[in-house]
Amino acid sequence: MAPLLDVAGVAKRFGAVTALSDGALRVGTGEIHALLGANGSGKSTLCKIIAGAVARDAGVLQLHGADAVLKHPRDAERLGVGLFYQELSLVPQLTVADNIFLGHERTAPLGFLSARRKRADVTALISRFAPVLGDGFSPDVPVARLAADQRQIVEILKVLSRKPKLIIFDEATAALDRRQVAIFFDVLRELRAEGVSSIFISHRMDEIFAVSDRITVMRNGVTVASFATADTDQDAVVHAMVGDAPLRERIEHPRPANAAPARITLTSGTSRRLHGVSLSVGAGEILGLGGLQGQGQSVLLQGLFGAAPFTNGTIAIDGKPVPVRSPAAAVRHGVAYVSGDRGRDAALQGRSIFENIANATLVREKRRVFWPRQLKPRFEEALKQLNTKYASLDAPIGSLSGGNQQKVFIARWLATGAKVLLLDDPAKGVDLGAKADFFSLARGLAAEGAGIVFYASDDAELLSVCDRILVFNSGRITAELTGSTLTSFHLTKAAYGEAA
Amino acid sequence: MSTALIRNPLVLAFLSILVILAAGEIISPGFARGDQISKLLTVSAILGIVAAGQCLVVIGGREGIDLSVGVMISLGAVLAGNVMSGSNGAIAPAFLVAGGATFLIGIVNGLGVTFLRIPPLVMTLGMTGVVQGGLTVITRGIPSGNAAPALMSFVNEPLFLGLPGILFIWALIGVLMWFLLRRTDLGYAIYAMGSNERAATLVGVPVRFIRVLLYGLSGLFAGITGVLVIGYTGNSFVSVGDQYMLLSIIAVVIGGVSLNGGTGNYFGVMLGAIALTLLQSVLTTLQLESWGRQLTFGVVLVLLMLLYGRSKRQRV
Structure with a gap:
C-alpha cells in the first residue's frame, strides 16, 4: 500500500x-x-x-x-x-x-x-x-x-x-x-x-x-x-x-582570567517568557546564548537592556545593583544593544550617518547642547574600527549597503564606550566579510575588558566566538557548555534537551 | 536645472515666492513695493510662528499633527485681549496667561496621543471642539478685549530698519528653532523618533516625554500667535484663529516637512509661510471670495502631497 x-x-x-x-x-x-x-x-x-x-x-x-x-x-x-x-x-x-x-x-x-x-x-x-x-x-x-x-x-x-x-x-x-x-x-x-x-x-x-x-x-x-x-x-x-561537521574555526584568543570581575550579573530574571534565569558575564568574556530560536534569548537581552523589563530579578553592573527599567537607564550604565532586525530596531531612515550614531552618545553623556565637530572624530574612529565603507558622515544612512548599515549601528555603541554589549543575532542577513569584521571586533572589545552577551540563530557563529554558551529551552537555561563541550554535537543535543 | 534641485523643497518654496511676487506685481502694480512687502512679512510672521509648533509635532512622527492650533490662537487672543484691556503694563501678563493656557491644552493633547494612543488627528480635532465650545460660552460670541497700544505698534509700526518688531521676534524664533533641532539632544531625539520610534527608544530616547512636550510646545506657539494676532487686529473674536489650522499645515508641507515625520527643518517652513501669505494676498487682490481662497489652499496642499508623497522609500 x-x-x-x-x-x-x-x-x-x-x-x-x-x-x-x-x-x-x-x-x-x-x-x-x-x-x-x-x-x-x-x-x-x-x-x-x-x-x-x-x-x-x-x-x-x-x-x-x-x-x-x-x-x-x-x-x-x-x-x-x-x-x-x-x-x-x-x-x-x-x-x-x-x-x-x-x-x-x-x-x-x-x-x-x-x-x-x-x-x-x-x-x-x-x-x-x-x-x-x-x-x-x-x-x-x-x-x-x-x-x-x-x-x-x-x-x-x-x-x-x-x-x-x-x-x-x-x-x-x-x-x-x-x-x-x-x-x-x-x-x-x-x-x-x-x-x-x-x-x-x-x-x-x-x-x-x-x-x-x-x-x-x-x-x-x-x-x-x-x-x-x-x-x-x-x-x-x-x-x-x-553531520560530520568540520572542526569549527575558532577565533583564537587568550582565555579570560577566571578572576575577572563580572561586568553584568542577572539574578533570577523572570518575565512572561523567561523563568528565573541567572547569569554572569565577566570582563573580557563573550557569553553565547544557544538553543533553538525563540526560547527566550532575545527576551533575555531585551530585559537586560530595559526594553522589556523583567517582572522579577535583579541586575548588577560592575558589581553594583542597578534598576534597569528603560533603555535610557541601561545606556547610561554603559550597556549597548545591537539588534539583528536593523530595519525595525535601529535604522533612522532619511537621517544622516552622523545622526544615526549621535543619539546614543547624547543619551549616554547627557549632552544637552553640542556641536557636531566635537563628536565627528570619535564617530569616524568608531566606523574605522569596523572597516565601514561610507562617503561622509553627512551621507544618508540609506546610501549604505545592509552590512555597512549594521556597522553604523554597532559604531553608535562603540562611540559611547559601552562596556556591556548585548548582541541579538547581530549578523543576521549580512555578508560574510561584514560578519568577520563583527566577530574580530567583538573579540577585540572583549580583550579590552568589555563583557559581551551574544545570541545567534546560527550555531557556527556561536561556536566560533564564544568562551561559554548557555543553552535555552522554553525560557530556561538547560545547559552550560564550556571547553571541550563547545561543539555542535553538544550544542544541538542540549538545544533539544529536556527543560530543567 | 537638475531634478534633484527641483525636488529640494527649499528651492521650490523660494522659487514660488519669486513667482507669486512677480504675478502680484503684474496683476496689481505696487504689490512688490517695500512697505507692502513689510506688511506681508508681518502677516507671514504670525503664520510662521504658529507653524513652528506645527512643524515640531509633525517632525516628531507617529502621524503627528495638531488641528487644534486654530482654536488655541483664538483662545490666546481672547485671553490676551481681556488681560490687557488696552493697558501697556499688562502685555507681559497677557503673554503668560495666553501661552500658559494653550501650553496646558497642548500637554493634554500630548497625553491623549501618547498614553491613550488616540490618533493625533482625532485627539486634536476633539480638542478643537472642546475649546471652541468653551470659548463660545465664555465670550457669548461677542468680540471682547482690546490690545495694548504698545503691542499694536510693535506688530504694525516700523521699529528698526523700517521693519516692525514682530519680524525680529520671528527671526529670533527661527534661530532658536535651528539651534533646538540641530544643536541639542532634544532636536536630534525629535528627528530620531519621527524617523523610527522603536529605534529611538532602543538608543534611550525618552520618546513619550518628548511627544507630550511637542504638543505642549505647539500649544505654546499657538498661544503666542494669538497674542500677536490681537496685536495685529486690535481686538479679538471667537473665530479669529480658525484659518490658521489649515494654513499652518500647508506652510509646514511647503517647507518640505514630510507628514510621515522625521524630516524637514524650520527654515523651509518660514519660506512656506511667506509663500502662502503672498499667495493669499494675490488671491485677495484678485477679489476672490473666501471660498475661493479655501479651495486654492486645499488644491495646493493636495498637489504638494502628490509631489512629495512620491519620494521613494529608501533601502533598509
Whole structure:
C-alpha cells in the first residue's frame, strides 16, 4: 500500500537563499512522524509546501498515492492536510468557538449559520482537553482574553475540527505545560488509532521519543536520515542533525582570567517568557546564548537592556545593583544593544550617518547642547574600527549597503564606550566579510575588558566566538557548555534537551 | 536645472515666492513695493510662528499633527485681549496667561496621543471642539478685549530698519528653532523618533516625554500667535484663529516637512509661510471670495502631497 504522504527531491529558493534543496518525507497511514533539524534546516519550509502555503520549485509530492497539485492551502485541506500554525492564526476579537470554525462555519439547511450545531461540535472538541483548560476558558470567551497555552489549545482544536487525515504540528507544544502535553499526546495516539497521521515538530527530544513512531532528520535543506524511533537513540539522532561537521574555526584568543570581575550579573530574571534565569558575564568574556530560536534569548537581552523589563530579578553592573527599567537607564550604565532586525530596531531612515550614531552618545553623556565637530572624530574612529565603507558622515544612512548599515549601528555603541554589549543575532542577513569584521571586533572589545552577551540563530557563529554558551529551552537555561563541550554535537543535543 | 534641485523643497518654496511676487506685481502694480512687502512679512510672521509648533509635532512622527492650533490662537487672543484691556503694563501678563493656557491644552493633547494612543488627528480635532465650545460660552460670541497700544505698534509700526518688531521676534524664533533641532539632544531625539520610534527608544530616547512636550510646545506657539494676532487686529473674536489650522499645515508641507515625520527643518517652513501669505494676498487682490481662497489652499496642499508623497522609500 502506498504511504499516505510521499515527498521526494523537493526544492525551494527564496530569492538568493536556498531554503530547501532535497527535501524528502514519507509518512504512513496512522503514524506519528517527528521531523527534526537545526534552525534553518528547512523543516518549516517543507511543512508549508506540504500544506500548500508555499509552492515548491521542484520535486514530487504524492498524497494517498497520487500526485498532488497544491496551489493554495485550500487544495491541501481538500486532500485532508491540516496545518497547525506556529505563528498563531487566531482572530483575537472572535470567541473560541468562532475561531475554531472560522472558514468552515457550521450551517443549517438553506445555508444559515447553525448555533446549535456549532455548540454541539465545539463542546465535543473541547471535552478532550477539559481537565487542563485552566481558568476562564469557555467557548464564548474572546481569544484575546486567553493565556498563551489556552490559545495554543484553541489552535490545536481548530486544526482537529476539520477532521484531516494528515496533521502537521509545527511547535504545537511550545506553550503547553506537562499535563497539557500529556493530553495532547493522548489525542495524537487516539487519532493514530483512527488512521490519522501526524507530522510533529518539537524542540524537546524527550517529547519526540515519547510520542513518535518514526523520526526524519533534516540538515541544510536536505533530508539526511530517517529512523524508526524504537531502533534509535538520542545520540544517533543528534549526530544526524549535526553531520560530520568540520572542526569549527575558532577565533583564537587568550582565555579570560577566571578572576575577572563580572561586568553584568542577572539574578533570577523572570518575565512572561523567561523563568528565573541567572547569569554572569565577566570582563573580557563573550557569553553565547544557544538553543533553538525563540526560547527566550532575545527576551533575555531585551530585559537586560530595559526594553522589556523583567517582572522579577535583579541586575548588577560592575558589581553594583542597578534598576534597569528603560533603555535610557541601561545606556547610561554603559550597556549597548545591537539588534539583528536593523530595519525595525535601529535604522533612522532619511537621517544622516552622523545622526544615526549621535543619539546614543547624547543619551549616554547627557549632552544637552553640542556641536557636531566635537563628536565627528570619535564617530569616524568608531566606523574605522569596523572597516565601514561610507562617503561622509553627512551621507544618508540609506546610501549604505545592509552590512555597512549594521556597522553604523554597532559604531553608535562603540562611540559611547559601552562596556556591556548585548548582541541579538547581530549578523543576521549580512555578508560574510561584514560578519568577520563583527566577530574580530567583538573579540577585540572583549580583550579590552568589555563583557559581551551574544545570541545567534546560527550555531557556527556561536561556536566560533564564544568562551561559554548557555543553552535555552522554553525560557530556561538547560545547559552550560564550556571547553571541550563547545561543539555542535553538544550544542544541538542540549538545544533539544529536556527543560530543567 | 537638475531634478534633484527641483525636488529640494527649499528651492521650490523660494522659487514660488519669486513667482507669486512677480504675478502680484503684474496683476496689481505696487504689490512688490517695500512697505507692502513689510506688511506681508508681518502677516507671514504670525503664520510662521504658529507653524513652528506645527512643524515640531509633525517632525516628531507617529502621524503627528495638531488641528487644534486654530482654536488655541483664538483662545490666546481672547485671553490676551481681556488681560490687557488696552493697558501697556499688562502685555507681559497677557503673554503668560495666553501661552500658559494653550501650553496646558497642548500637554493634554500630548497625553491623549501618547498614553491613550488616540490618533493625533482625532485627539486634536476633539480638542478643537472642546475649546471652541468653551470659548463660545465664555465670550457669548461677542468680540471682547482690546490690545495694548504698545503691542499694536510693535506688530504694525516700523521699529528698526523700517521693519516692525514682530519680524525680529520671528527671526529670533527661527534661530532658536535651528539651534533646538540641530544643536541639542532634544532636536536630534525629535528627528530620531519621527524617523523610527522603536529605534529611538532602543538608543534611550525618552520618546513619550518628548511627544507630550511637542504638543505642549505647539500649544505654546499657538498661544503666542494669538497674542500677536490681537496685536495685529486690535481686538479679538471667537473665530479669529480658525484659518490658521489649515494654513499652518500647508506652510509646514511647503517647507518640505514630510507628514510621515522625521524630516524637514524650520527654515523651509518660514519660506512656506511667506509663500502662502503672498499667495493669499494675490488671491485677495484678485477679489476672490473666501471660498475661493479655501479651495486654492486645499488644491495646493493636495498637489504638494502628490509631489512629495512620491519620494521613494529608501533601502533598509
